[in-house]
Amino acid sequence: MAIMIRQTVSAEKKSFGQTMAYIFGIVISINILIELTNLLPVKYATVSSILVIIGCAIVCSHVINRKIAKYTYVLLEKELIFYKEIGTREKKVLNIKIQDIEDIKPVKKVHKGKGCSKVHCLTSKLRGKGVYIGHYRVGEKLHGFIFQPNQDLYRELMKDIPS
DSSP states (O other): OOOEEEEEEEOOOOOHHHHHHHHHHHHHHHHHHHHHHHHSOHHHHHHHHHHHHHHHHHHHHHIIIIIIOEEEEEEETTEEEEEEEETTEEEEEEEEEGGGEEEEEEGGGSOTTSOOSEEEEOSSOSSSTTOEEEEEEETTEEEEEEEOOOHHHHHHHHHHSOO
16 A cells, blocks of 8 residues: 655744734845945945845745745655645655665754755754754765654654664
């Protein structure tokens, strides 16, 4: 019989007041930075304006990937598939064969210098209880993925992965 486990994770829902404070804080910070760049000489204002735009892009990326996006993990037969959902659009992000996964450990027990050439962050939080990192090989390169599986998914994965 085919095994299928599906789990969706997202950021904890904040109260309306906290969300509005967060948005107003970002908007006011950007506005202050723009006003400060207007006080600079033209030569420096251009560079600082570009830096403000880059900073805004980084903040927007963080908000989208950590606060708005939902991540779905699907264990189907011998494959682990990751989807990222923003609004109504769902996109397949990663597809790993279980046999290629070398290990799955809690994030806090893994040293940063493990030698991964790429790490996929597939959860809204990167630390804490229930957050794991898995390592798998693509050719000769070691890749990683950070995710937040529930107990059923974790147990099923650990049956097929060497410790």
